[in-house]
Amino acid sequence: MFTGIIEATAIIQKIEKRAENIQFTLTCPFTEELKIDQSLAHNGCCLTVVDISGQNYGVTAIAETLEKTNLGEWKVGSEINLERCLKFDGRLDGHIVQGHVDKNGIVKSIEDQDGSFFITIQYDETDDFTTVPQGSITVNGISLTVAASGTGEFSVAIIPYTWEFTNMKTLAPGNKVNLEFDIIGKYVTKLMKKNAVLPLQRL
Incomplete structure (x- = not known):
């Protein structure tokens, strides 16, 4: 669950095609705070952190996600909006966002x-x-x-x-x-x- 209030932007470092999926490697200001299996909204699309290495982290977009979103148009160097999931001890400053692109x-x-x-x-x-x-x-x-x-x-x-x-x-x-x-x-x-x-x- 998200609120639509962007925390920071990430920069794409690497894009790897893996069968029908794409593995994106990005860096952001709070990479050191991320955890494997954590949900993170990228341009409003909820993706799971699958790898962390130094200042970089990785997420995988499957074929269905690539078909419904603009992720397939991302390039190395692209700037991506980021938001971590909602904490229920905070204020809901935006509105209820699921991270599911329609x-x-x-x-x-x-x-x-x-x-x-x-x-x-x-x-x-x-x-x-x-x-x-x-x-x-x-x-x-x-x-x-x-x-x-x-x-x-x-x-x-x-x-x-x-x-x-x-x-x-x-x-x-x-x-x-x-x-x-x-x-x-x-x-x-x-x-x-x-x-x-x-x-x-x-x-």
């Missing part, structure tokens, strides 16, 4: 608004995955508020701090991003769809 989005535009940035992202909207203004959305692991919502796209406003301390500053139009939609919204949508097909009950 689908990819494509950056449509990035507008510099004199210090803040307004980013519009397109995605394949379905009944299961939609956005609402002022709702929550996770983009590359970052908990964000939807500033505007349209059919098949939404926009978020990025404050200078988030721009500087995450990999948002590396994005460009056409880039693929990982999206996780609000879990509460997904449950509500599913329940409404189920109720809509229930037969009418006679009193």
Whole structure:
């Protein structure tokens, strides 16, 4: 379980193809605090630490993960958003994030608004995955508020701090991003769809 508040960024040091999987070797400011089998969100995708060596650690992405996320586009030197799992003695500063990427989005535009940035992202909207203004959305692991919502796209406003301390500053139009939609919204949508097909009950 995560909150979408990015702790730091990691830099990819090595990428190794292993059958249908990919082993990523990364370094981050808190590598020495990590443990084998620990869950760590990378651009919003929950991966398990499988190896630690000095300042580097390793994670493995299986074929299904590579298909549903932007991990297959990572390169040596790429900057990746990181978050360790939620501690229940802390504050929930973002929103409830599972680290399970629902689908990819494509950056449509990035507008510099004199210090803040307004980013519009397109995605394949379905009944299961939609956005609402002022709702929550996770983009590359970052908990964000939807500033505007349209059919098949939404926009978020990025404050200078988030721009500087995450990999948002590396994005460009056409880039693929990982999206996780609000879990509460997904449950509500599913329940409404189920109720809509229930037969009418006679009193």
